[in-house]
Amino acid sequence: MSHNADAKSAVIHPLWLRLLHWINALAVLMMVTSGWRIYNASPLFDFDFPDKLTLGGWLGGALQWHFAAMWVFGGNGLLYLIMNLVTGRFQQKYWPLSLRALMKDMLDALRGRLLHTELSHYNMVQRMAYLFAIFCGIVLVLSGLVLWKSVQFPLLRDLLGGYETARWVHFLAMSSLMGFLILHIVMVGLVPKTLIAMIRGR
Numbered sequence: 001m002s003h004n005a006d007a008k009s010a011v012i013h014p015l016w017l018r019l020l021h022w023i024n025a026l027a028v029l030m031m032v033t034s035g036w037r038i039y040n041a042s043p044l045f046d047f048d049f050p051d052k053l054t055l056g057g058w059l060g061g062a063l064q065w066h067f068a069a070m071w072v073f074g075g076n077g078l079l080y081l082i083m084n085l086v087t088g089r090f091q092q093k094y095w096p097l098s099l100r101a102l103m104k105d106m107l108d109a110l111r112g113r114l115l116h117t118e119l120s121h122y123n124m125v126q127r128m129a130y131l132f133a134i135f136c137g138i139v140l141v142l143s144g145l146v147l148w149k150s151v152q153f154p155l156l157r158d159l160l161g162g163y164e165t166a167r168w169v170h171f172l173a174m175s176s177l178m179g180f181l182i183l184h185i186v187m188v189g190l191v192p193k194t195l196i197a198m199i200r201g202r
Contacts (some may be wrong), residue, residue, distance in 0.1 A: 012120045017089075018201055020080045027076060028177070030069035031140075032056060036172060037062035044171055067148070074085040074141050081134075094127045102128055118142045119197050127182060136177040 013021075026136025037054035041062075084090040101124040109125055122130070146157045146166040160166040187194050 012197045013201045014087075015201060016083055018198060020076055020083070021198060022071065023076045024080065027069050027073040028181070030065055031073055032174060032178065033070065034062040034065035038066060039171070043165065067167070070144060070148070073137075077137050077141065093122050094131060097127060098124060119194060133177060133180045133184075136173045136180065138172040140170060140177065143167075143173060 019043075033053060033055035036049035037051075037056045038059065040048045040051075040054065041059045056065045075115065084093075105124040142156060143160055143166045145153050146160055146163060146171060148155050150163050157163060157166065160169055
């Protein structure tokens, strides 16, 4: 086997995936922090996010940051889905799904026995977690469209239970995505070679 073939076989994350991953990370950071500032202007609960953790300085500035990041997040996410489908990566990485395997992997993870020796293979916990994050992203975009242009998307607004319900859906989807990101960062800290692979690709 040639040197080029060996190098190609060692690639875990192709360049397009790494670029989309880091662009998405930046877009999510911008959307969440500006979204917290927007939330503070009309909170759903009896608490505010600290101003130091928000982006935009004031409501108008936060809205501008949020809408700018929205196009990046939506476009990048759509390209991510298309590339995964076209290249067959979805089927390769996320299929098949098994509830029994999920329970086994979760028990192994709780016991500290879940191995990460093969980075090119996702265990069932990873598959479900990444699919959950994708689902949260789609819900964020759809509910965000209702909050942004409620009159222009009447069917979507009705499907989500109205404007006020869409606010709750948007907030809960954001909170769920943040929960995933916290777990994701913790796991990267425990298995740092996954970060190296996402930077170098191999």
